[in-house]
Amino acid sequence: QVQLVQSGGGLVQAGGSLRLSCAASGSGVGINIMGWYRQALGNQRELVATMTSSGSTNYADSVKGRFTISRDGAKNTVYLQMNSLKPEDTAVYYCNALRWGTISWGQGTPVTVSS
Numbered sequence: 001q002v003q004l005v006q007s008g009g010g011l012v013q014a015g016g017s018l019r020l021s022c023a024a025s026g027s028g029v030g031i032n033i034m035g036w037y038r039q040a041l042g043n044q045r046e047l048v049a050t051m052t053s054s055g056s057t058n059y060a061d062s063v064k065g066r067f068t069i070s071r072d073g074a075k076n077t078v079y080l081q082m083n084s085l086k087p088e089d090t091a092v093y094y095c096n097a098l099r100w101g102t103i104s105w106g107q108g109t110p111v112t113v114s115s
Contacts (some may be wrong), residue, residue, distance in 0.1 A: 002104040009109035020080040020093030028076035033098040036080045038091035085113045
């Protein structure tokens with residue numbers, strides 16, 4: 001398994017921005033996909049954005065045009081830049097990584113958007 005350590009997040013007003021980071025420990029060799037998911041209170045965990053090792057991205061419709069996923073291969077880190085935040089973006093955000101058929105999860109980072 002890959003160990004993932006998240007940082008960023010917090011409280012922001014609607015319309016504001018936040019950036020989340022997720023650093024994978026050790027070598028990034030074999031990590032095919034890294035991504036972000038979120039889970040709001042009482043809801044199931046849902047996909048936010050993913051990026052493959054070749055740079056292909058996928059976004060949930062609800063965040064397209066507002067969120068951007070990026071990856072620093074040298075640092076084995078994936079980022080989620082969140083702009084134009086809305087109260088409905090409030091959730092715990094989790095990063096994950098798929099390597100050799102195994103999925104690893106970060107510890108989760110709360111994001112709260114006030115109206």
